[in-house]
Amino acid sequence: MAQRILAIFAVVALAGVLVFAFFDDATHKPLAPQGDMLGMDSGESFRDYTARAEASLADAPADQPAFALLTFTQPLAPAEAADVLEPLGRVNAMIIALASPFDLPEPIAGETREDVFQRQLDRIAHSLSGVGNVPVPEGIDAVVAYDTGTALREVAADPAIITAEVLPPDAAWGRFGVRPVSAPGAPGE
Structure with missing residues (x-):
């Protein structure tokens, strides 16, 4: 018993x-992000954000890879974005308008980054079809990339990039947040 x-x-x-x-x-x-954030803080002016982003880019170690938010001066077509970002080792996500980042794979054999960008834009367009009079995005506003400080500084010098903010090298993919950047002339700025 x-x-x-x-x-x-x-x-x-x-x-x-x-x-x-x-x-x-x-x-x-x-799990929630562990504290690291890319993008503008709430209430932060574009000028203040640009200064903070420039300081993070300048402080990025030359030979250690880190994640960076690269914001374009205007939305770029897939071919244009691929040309600007060609020197980088990895592009992890693309950002369209104020939407959350869209994760991106690396191109497979026989493909280019342009193909990856276009495929993601096509998926977004397909998901919006039949929703109503919703504009379909045709350009990429920003990307989250991963490379060394030297490579990020080289790409950030391109006139197509308005800001480049770099996280510390110990930041891990999936453990940081990304907020949109409202550049001058964009809605809300």
Whole structure:
């Protein structure tokens, strides 16, 4: 009889632990960004953001790769963006208007970055078809890229890029947030 009570108690305890684990935030919800952010702070002027971004670019270690938000002076077509970003080792995401970043794969054999950009724009256009009178984006406003400070400074010198903000080298993909940059002349600036 004691063994039967002990077995029932063990089953109830195990069920309680499983229910607790299911509702625990550590196992139930995705992890939040760990504090690093790219983009403009709430209420920050474009001038202040540009100064902060320039300082982060200047401080980026020459030989260590880091993530950077590269914002274009105007939306670029896939071919234009691919040309500007060609020297970079990795482009992780593209940003259109004020939307969240769209993750990007690296081009496979026989493809270029232009193909990757165009495929993502085509997917967005397909997802918007039939929604109504929603404008379909045709250009890329910004990207999140990953390369050394030297490579990022080289690309940031291109006149097509208005700002380049770099995170510390220890920032990990998926562990930082990205906020939009409102450049002069853009809605909201």
